[in-house]
Amino acid sequence: MRIERRLEQPRWLSFAVPAAALVLATLLGGLVLLVTGHPPVKSFRRLFEAAFTANGALSATVVSATPLAFTGLCAAIAFRMNLFNIGGEGQLYGGAITGATAGLLLADTPSPVAIGAMVLAGAAGGALVAAIPGFLRAFLSTNEIITSLMLNYVVGLILTYLIFDTHSYLRDTKGFQAQVFPQGKTLPESATWPSWTIHGLALPLGFLLAVGLAAAVWALYARTRFGFEVQVIGDSARAARYAGMRTRRKILAVMCLSGALAGIGGASQDGDFRHQLDPRGLTAAGYGYAGIVIAALGRYNPVAVVVLAFGLGGLQNAGYTLQSADFPAGLVGVMQGLILFCALGGELFVRYRVRFERRAPKPAPVAPEPSR
Numbered sequence: 001m002r003i004e005r006r007l008e009q010p011r012w013l014s015f016a017v018p019a020a021a022l023v024l025a026t027l028l029g030g031l032v033l034l035v036t037g038h039p040p041v042k043s044f045r046r047l048f049e050a051a052f053t054a055n056g057a058l059s060a061t062v063v064s065a066t067p068l069a070f071t072g073l074c075a076a077i078a079f080r081m082n083l084f085n086i087g088g089e090g091q092l093y094g095g096a097i098t099g100a101t102a103g104l105l106l107a108d109t110p111s112p113v114a115i116g117a118m119v120l121a122g123a124a125g126g127a128l129v130a131a132i133p134g135f136l137r138a139f140l141s142t143n144e145i146i147t148s149l150m151l152n153y154v155v156g157l158i159l160t161y162l163i164f165d166t167h168s169y170l171r172d173t174k175g176f177q178a179q180v181f182p183q184g185k186t187l188p189e190s191a192t193w194p195s196w197t198i199h200g201l202a203l204p205l206g207f208l209l210a211v212g213l214a215a216a217v218w219a220l221y222a223r224t225r226f227g228f229e230v231q232v233i234g235d236s237a238r239a240a241r242y243a244g245m246r247t248r249r250k251i252l253a254v255m256c257l258s259g260a261l262a263g264i265g266g267a268s269q270d271g272d273f274r275h276q277l278d279p280r281g282l283t284a285a286g287y288g289y290a291g292i293v294i295a296a297l298g299r300y301n302p303v304a305v306v307v308l309a310f311g312l313g314g315l316q317n318a319g320y321t322l323q324s325a326d327f328p329a330g331l332v333g334v335m336q337g338l339i340l341f342c343a344l345g346g347e348l349f350v351r352y353r354v355r356f357e358r359r360a361p362k363p364a365p366v367a368p369e370p371s372r
Contacts, residue, residue, distance in 0.1 A: 002355045003348075013350050018297055018304075021342040028342070029335045038327065050321040051314030057321075059202040063273060064320075065313025067092065069210035070265025071291025072298065072305040074126075077217060078258040080300045081234040085255060087133060087148030088262045089288025090155035091126040095263025097159060098125030100170055100184065100270045100277040103191030114190040118267045119209070126263020127256040129155055134255025138248040144255070152288065159279045170277050184277035193271035206268030210309075213261060214302040221302075230254060262288065290316075293336060297343040299350075312336070 030040035051061055071088040078085035102121035106114040129151060136142035162168045164182045172178040172185045195204040221227035233240040233247050240247050265287070274281060294312055298304035319332030 003352050004355060005352050006350075009350060014299055017346040017350050018299060018343065021297065021346040022339070025335070025339040025342040028338045032334055032338075033331070036331070038331070043327070046322060046327075047315065047318040050318035054321075057314075057317065059200075060321075061310065061314040061317045062201070062203060062207050063313075064317045065310045066204060066207045066210060066268060066272065067265045067285070067287040068290055068294055068313050068316075069207070069214070069306050069309035070268065071262050071288045072294035072309050073210070073214060073217060073291075073302055074258045074262035074265075074288075075292045075295035076298065076300040076302060076305050077221075077261065078254055079295055080221065081230045081250070081254050083134075083137070083251065083254055083258075084145045085130065085133070085148050085258050086145055086292065087130060087151050087259070087288070088291050089286070090148070090152035091129045091259040091262035092266040092269075092288055093152075093155040093159045093282060094125035094129040094259070095122035095266030096125075096269055096277060096282060097162065097170070097266070098122055098263070099267025100187065102267075103187045103270060104170070104185055107188035107190060109190060111190045111192075111194075114188075115193055115205070115271060118191060118193075118271055119264055122263040122265075122267025122270075123260035124263070126259040126261070126266065128259070129263075130255045130259020131252065134252045134259075137255070138251040156279075156283050159277070159282065163277060163279050172276075184279075187270060187275045191271055192275060193268065195272070204268075204272040206265070206272040209264065209268065211306055213264070214306045217261075217302040226250075226253075262291075290336065293340040293343065296347070297339060312339075 026044075030044070033040045033043050049057070051057055071092060074088040074091060075085060099118045099122035102117040103114055106117050109117075130148070132151060133142070133144045133147035136147050137144040163171050163184050167173055170184050172183050177183075193205040195202050197203070221230065229240065229245050229250060232243070233245060233250055237247050266282075269282065270277060290312065291309075294305055294308045298308045315332055315335065319329050323329040
């Protein structure tokens with residue numbers, strides 16, 4: 001048996017491998033449910049109903065899918081250039097901090113101005129966090145996996161410090177409740193992002209923004225010179241340098257673009273759902289790490305990322321809804337992990353193929369001629 005790299009990747013593999021990964025993850029998830037005493041068919045039916053068909057389930061799924069779409073796009077953009085940005089979590093925190101600050105500072109401005117400023121500030125905050133590992137990778141050849149991952153904890157501690165350990169501008173210090181339990185200031189009405197209801201389905205501005213940005217990123221990568229150069233650099237940085245492409249600038253630009261998308265997701269959490277800077281809620285959700293699962297399963301396609309974010313958001317929403325003594329929330333986390341491992345394992349069969357060869361029989365040893 002020999003594993004060799006594919007010179008050409010058949011187009012059908014891009015669809016067949018993710019589908020097979022989902023099927024395998026479902027079968028393994030059913031096995032886990034069976035071992036833990038939960039009937040697989042009944043449990044999957046309950047998950048589907050709680051995610052998509054129950055009263056108000058679709059609107060709740062959109063809420064769960066919105067940050068996952070942003071962090072999934074964050075990971076997909078960088079991974080397409082073989083930049084393994086694992087810092088979507090910290091970049092989302094950075095965008096939440098700067099987005100909330102902009103919303104509070106512009107309390108007396110018209111709502112479109114405040115919301116626009118929050119989007120731009122969130123993008124800037126996420127890009128600033130991502131620029132650190134981007135610069136270290138581009139100019140000092142530092143492994144971006146380690147630096148971006150470690151920054152998640154650094155920015156998470158800064159987020160906690162701003163609300164729990166200091167009387168910062170973002171912390172609410174007025175009222176009995178704020179003095180007993182530290183919390184962020186409530187955003188003004190002008191900084192509350194709108195939502196629209198269509199046939200009972202609530203669509204927040206953040207989700208629509210994620211869909212629009214996914215289409216824009218697809219066009220950027222598929223129809224522009226920038227996207228072509230990113231593809232070339234991802235395939236062979238040496239060939240790109242030989243062709244005169246500025247690889248260092250592209251690395252820094254892609255990392256900043258990746259972080260900006262996660263940062264907008266953080267601003268969306270402030271304006272769409274939480275309406276304040278919420279350290280405990282953001283750090284407990286793990287949106288950045290779930291985004292890596294989505295990016296890998298969608299094979300770094302921006303449009304597929306949004307679709308899969310909706311599906312995984314439904315799984316998370318169902319886990320919250322069904323959480324009880326007979327259905328622990330940890331089971332949903334196990335299923336997400338199985339999806340990730342199956343998706344990453346499927347990448348092996350897209351990039352490589354397994355060849356089985358039968359060894360030729362060894363020739364029989366020739367008897368030495370008798371000496372005369």
